[in-house]
Amino acid sequence: MNTIFEDSVPGRGAHIVEGDPEAVGKTIPESLRRSAPADLPQCSELDVVRHFTRLSRRNFSVDANFYPLGSCTMKYNPKFAEHVASLPGFLGLHPHLAELPGFGAWVQGALSCLFDTERYLCEITGMDAFTLQPMAGANGEFTGVSLMAAYHRSLGRRRTIMLIPDSAHGTNPASAALAGFDVLDVPSEGGLVDPEAVARILSERGEDVAGLMMTCPNTLGLMETHLPAIVEELRKADALLYYDGANMNAILGKMRVGDAGFDVVHLNLHKTFGTPHGGGGPGSGPVGVTARLAPLLPGPRVVKGNDGVYALEEIPGSIGPVAPFHGSFGVILKALAYIMRLGGEGLVRVAEYATLNANYLKKRLETVLDVPYGDLCAHEFVASAPEGLHALDIAKALLDRGIHAPTIYFPLIVKECLMAEPTETESKQTLDEYVDALADIVDRAGKDPAFLPAAPTTLPVSRPDETTAARHLRLTLDMA
Amino acid sequence: MPFIPHTPEEVREMLAVVKVRAIGDLFAPIPEALRAKPLDLPQGMTEDAVCARFEELAAPPGRLTSFLGAGYYAHVIPKAVDALAGRSEFVTSYTPYQAECSQGTLQAIFEYQTAVCRLFGMDCANASVYDGGTALFEAAMMALRATRRSRIIVDECVNPQWRRMLATYTAGLDVELRTVPHAQGRCDVNALAEVIDEKCAAVLVQQPTFFGTIEDYEALFAKAHDKGALGVVSVYPVLQAVLKTPGETGADIAVAEGQSLGLPLSFGGPYLGIMTCRKALVRQLPGRIVGRTEDREGRPAYVLTLQAREQHIRRAKATSNICSNQALCALRALIHLSLLGPKGLAAAAARSMELARSVAEWATALPGVKRHNDAPFGNEVALKFPIPARTVVEMAAAHGVVPGYPVGDRYPGLEDVLLVACTEANTDKDVERLVRTLANILGGRS
Numbered sequence A: 001m002n003t004i005f006e007d008s009v010p011g012r013g014a015h016i017v018e019g020d021p022e023a024v025g026k027t028i029p030e031s032l033r034r035s036a037p038a039d040l041p042q043c044s045e046l047d048v049v050r051h052f053t054r055l056s057r058r059n060f061s062v063d064a065n066f067y068p069l070g071s072c073t074m075k076y077n078p079k080f081a082e083h084v085a086s087l088p089g090f091l092g093l094h095p096h097l098a099e100l101p102g103f104g105a106w107v108q109g110a111l112s113c114l115f116d117t118e119r120y121l122c123e124i125t126g127m128d129a130f131t132l133q134p135m136a137g138a139n140g141e142f143t144g145v146s147l148m149a150a151y152h153r154s155l156g157r158r159r160t161i162m163l164i165p166d167s168a169h170g171t172n173p174a175s176a177a178l179a180g181f182d183v184l185d186v187p188s189e190g191g192l193v194d195p196e197a198v199a200r201i202l203s204e205r206g207e208d209v210a211g212l213m214m215t216c217p218n219t220l221g222l223m224e225t226h227l228p229a230i231v232e233e234l235r236k237a238d239a240l241l242y243y244d245g246a247n248m249n250a251i252l253g254k255m256r257v258g259d260a261g262f263d264v265v266h267l268n269l270h271k272t273f274g275t276p277h278g279g280g281g282p283g284s285g286p287v288g289v290t291a292r293l294a295p296l297l298p299g300p301r302v303v304k305g306n307d308g309v310y311a312l313e314e315i316p317g318s319i320g321p322v323a324p325f326h327g328s329f330g331v332i333l334k335a336l337a338y339i340m341r342l343g344g345e346g347l348v349r350v351a352e353y354a355t356l357n358a359n360y361l362k363k364r365l366e367t368v369l370d371v372p373y374g375d376l377c378a379h380e381f382v383a384s385a386p387e388g389l390h391a392l393d394i395a396k397a398l399l400d401r402g403i404h405a406p407t408i409y410f411p412l413i414v415k416e417c418l419m420a421e422p423t424e425t426e427s428k429q430t431l432d433e434y435v436d437a438l439a440d441i442v443d444r445a446g447k448d449p450a451f452l453p454a455a456p457t458t459l460p461v462s463r464p465d466e467t468t469a470a471r472h473l474r475l476t477l478d479m480a
Numbered sequence B: 001m002p003f004i005p006h007t008p009e010e011v012r013e014m015l016a017v018v019k020v021r022a023i024g025d026l027f028a029p030i031p032e033a034l035r036a037k038p039l040d041l042p043q044g045m046t047e048d049a050v051c052a053r054f055e056e057l058a059a060p061p062g063r064l065t066s067f068l069g070a071g072y073y074a075h076v077i078p079k080a081v082d083a084l085a086g087r088s089e090f091v092t093s094y095t096p097y098q099a100e101c102s103q104g105t106l107q108a109i110f111e112y113q114t115a116v117c118r119l120f121g122m123d124c125a126n127a128s129v130y131d132g133g134t135a136l137f138e139a140a141m142m143a144l145r146a147t148r149r150s151r152i153i154v155d156e157c158v159n160p161q162w163r164r165m166l167a168t169y170t171a172g173l174d175v176e177l178r179t180v181p182h183a184q185g186r187c188d189v190n191a192l193a194e195v196i197d198e199k200c201a202a203v204l205v206q207q208p209t210f211f212g213t214i215e216d217y218e219a220l221f222a223k224a225h226d227k228g229a230l231g232v233v234s235v236y237p238v239l240q241a242v243l244k245t246p247g248e249t250g251a252d253i254a255v256a257e258g259q260s261l262g263l264p265l266s267f268g269g270p271y272l273g274i275m276t277c278r279k280a281l282v283r284q285l286p287g288r289i290v291g292r293t294e295d296r297e298g299r300p301a302y303v304l305t306l307q308a309r310e311q312h313i314r315r316a317k318a319t320s321n322i323c324s325n326q327a328l329c330a331l332r333a334l335i336h337l338s339l340l341g342p343k344g345l346a347a348a349a350a351r352s353m354e355l356a357r358s359v360a361e362w363a364t365a366l367p368g369v370k371r372h373n374d375a376p377f378g379n380e381v382a383l384k385f386p387i388p389a390r391t392v393v394e395m396a397a398a399h400g401v402v403p404g405y406p407v408g409d410r411y412p413g414l415e416d417v418l419l420v421a422c423t424e425a426n427t428d429k430d431v432e433r434l435v436r437t438l439a440n441i442l443g444g445r446s
Helices: A021-026 A045-056 A077-084 A097-098 A104-125 A137-154 A172-178 A195-208 A227-236 A245-250 A291-296 A330-364 A391-400 A428-447 A466-469 B008-019 B023-027 B047-060 B079-085 B103-120 B134-146 B160-170 B189-195 B218-226 B277-284 B312-318 B328-365 B389-397 B429-443
Strands: A128-129 A161-165 A182-186 A209-215 A238-243 A265-266 A285-289 A302-306 A310-313 A381-384 A415-421 B151-155 B177-178 B200-207 B230-235 B255-259 B273-277 B290-294 B299-305 B380-384 B417-421
Touching: A045 B079, A045 B103, A045 B328, A077 B047, A097 A104, A104 A128, A104 A227, A104 A302, A104 A310, A104 A330, A104 A466, A104 B047, A128 A291, A128 A330, A128 A381, A137 A172, A137 A209, A137 A245, A137 A265, A137 A285, A161 A172, A161 A310, A161 B200, A172 A209, A172 A238, A172 B312, A182 A195, A195 A209, A195 A227, A195 B328, A209 A227, A209 B277, A227 A238, A227 A265, A227 B134, A238 A245, A238 A391, A238 B380, A245 A330, A285 A291, A310 B429, A330 A381, A330 A415, A330 A428, A330 B047, A391 A415, A391 A428, A415 B380, A428 B008, A466 B380, B008 B023, B023 B312, B079 B328, B103 B299, B103 B328, B134 B151, B134 B200, B134 B255, B134 B273, B134 B277, B151 B160, B151 B189, B160 B177, B177 B189, B189 B200, B218 B230, B273 B277, B328 B380, B328 B417, B328 B429, B389 B417, B389 B429
Parallel strands: A161 A182, A161 A209, A209 A238, A238 A265, B151 B177, B151 B200, B200 B230, B230 B255
Antiparallel strands: A128 A285, A265 A285, A302 A310, A381 A415, B255 B273, B290 B299, B380 B417
16 A cells, blocks of 8 residues: 555645745745755645545454453443543643633633542542653553652662562563663562562562562462562561552452552553553553652642632642643543443443453363463463464464454463453453354364464455564665 | 443353352452452443533633643644544554554554654654653653763753653653753853763754744754764754754754644643654664564565564663553644645744734834844744733733743743744734733733
8 A cells, every 4th residue: 555655746735724835934044944845745635534544444443353452451442432532622722721820710621620530540549649640551650660769769768679570561670770770570479479589589688679560460360369468578678569550450449459558550541441542542641659659749730729729739849740731631531531431330340341251261262272370360361372383373363353462472471472351341242252263273273284374364464574674674765 | 331241141151151150259369358348439420421521621611812832832733634533443453563453553653754754854753752741851861872971961942841851750860961041032052062072962952942932053963963962852843844954953863742733732632752863873762663564475564663672572671661652643643744745834834933923023012022032933932021921911811812821930030021822723813812912911001
């Protein structure tokens, strides 16, 4: 398929904005002007509409395909939430308006949405305060670990080590490193964080350890049942416990991380609270903390006066802003609408049916794949490709059947890993189809060794040559 | 149950397969002491009721004529941008790890990378980061890694909020940020050049500056190169249709807040961090990058490339922790650029600048109003008032006019300076209304 640049015809245009570009010459000296016009597409409106409509048809999407992507929570994204975030009164609102005297009335609605979202997230997680600034999960992680560093600094000590289980997402160590920490791996025991291993590290390096980053249930889909013992060890060393919210969908209304002893949590609104992934963003990664860390949160925060009027208030001891304003406001609106639609009972049902779906799928797949861990799983589980087959090949064969691949080769500690998270919005029929598809793929692979390596064969392209892509970089049309 | 399809019969069948009696039994692994009480949240609402509530909250109390910018601008957004970027094949897809079923998103990002490189006159781009502030931070990190130095020199005319973010993001790192003061709302290019030495990794400037002035950075970047440092500039993408490109100026890294390319203001986000650089720095780029290659049949195919830099492979040694890009926002920017084309974007820039010039002319005819300096400016002009700018803003509110941004909030000493921004979405009538309002405010006081 052509690029939009190849469809361009010199002199053509959509004529949406008219004006005289030469007028610039009156104010800007030639030495500050560009020498030639930017070589952007020159297309009619219909050219552009056809091009991007055709491009859209070269994509899988939740609206058309099942995405059993482990740790990604690819649930259905309700349409009413899109409506809410596209209300013109919100879209046209300039963020600086909230700082200007005399314009309070124009921002009351928007500020109340931020205020309510913070309040609801506090109740859902059991934390005392939230910042909505982080613009994605990884951005939330960075904010969270920065808060941990600032907490120790506020007590006049420098703690340089962050503990991270070997089953953790790669983002955890990357975020900790970006905030200046040295990362120390904590080995798993039977798929769980081993409290004795934590105790051992703390007894040796306790004075240097800022905290531990945990995902719970973890990336193997297992509840960290030793959590109370781990919390106790960390408390003794005055180290903090961080909750990676990637798997929050599993425990909504079932366990509150604040009650369980976590000090910092980041949530992914684009996972747990039904906002769309957008092909890789925008997301939103709010961070919650307990009272002792609240004075360090990025500011300003939204406060509600006794007169019911919302306003912004700086936080004097803050680590500073991590976003230009209040984070991904448009995404936050969708999540708030989702929470209001479901209410407390609806959120608990999310965790219940996500967990039911995962356990049903796991049981049914035990005859098809190697399912190594545990009896019951949480909202996701890991499996290994049958002996002699590769997870990547199975993933590609699933694409041919209109099913997005599960997460593959993660967690790193599982061989030929296929990690599936069906979410609560998928029906039993869809799960059964997935099992049948996998069973058929494994069966055909056994009969025909050429079948799997050839997949996919029904999509716009077959497997791209990734080695050439990295060796002979072509990141734009103009790179030779 | 909203968004849960299970019938009671299906639940029974599924529980039988799992071999538990009730759904609650699936949560047995949660230690008893940690189980939650019922959440204290309002009862669920119907879709209709939720929408009605938000429609009420979004409804503005009146009409505003706005000249507020300060880094974020209300340009015209073609309706086709919403229609196309709103297609659920784009909206509800995942990060394009599985290339074969993500060619739509991947090709769009490749085209976006091409478009922003051509607009900025640079060689390479990544698939975008969160916003203009994080783009500036990631550019600083690229320079620190590339030069193995630890000092970053920042012009005080760079957006003050982005400078604050830079401080937050580098607080835990061995980085020295040195800010060079502005000279009456202009970039002090000579003072910046003077402090660049062999310890400096990069010099960070903005075009136009936060105050709207257009500066010549060519000599500054040449000095940086002499000392082995990099030149980093944050630009305003719409004005790049007419202004000398970062590439022509000698910048090594050019970043931008991409909001002005088809993204609504939306009270602060989501926005778009554009990142481009010279080819020599490509392996220092953070986050997602799309490359063009071929599939087994030799057809053009697009993939995420250079993944060995990224967190899911390198973990603690990754170039950044970023996992996503602002894919949908980058798509909007690309569609916007495709609809406007080179002429439309230049027309938007020219019209915005023309209106700002008109504001400056009319306003400086009012008693006591002067331009803050005489530098060339783009679509935003700094005006000095005989009364505090916050007072001007507060009094204009009563007239339904947002006259601009009072810079004294972020620049102590400049409490009498108001930053007035125009876009092609403003009309001549809007400008008349602004000038009338200002005349009214100033006349009423004298």
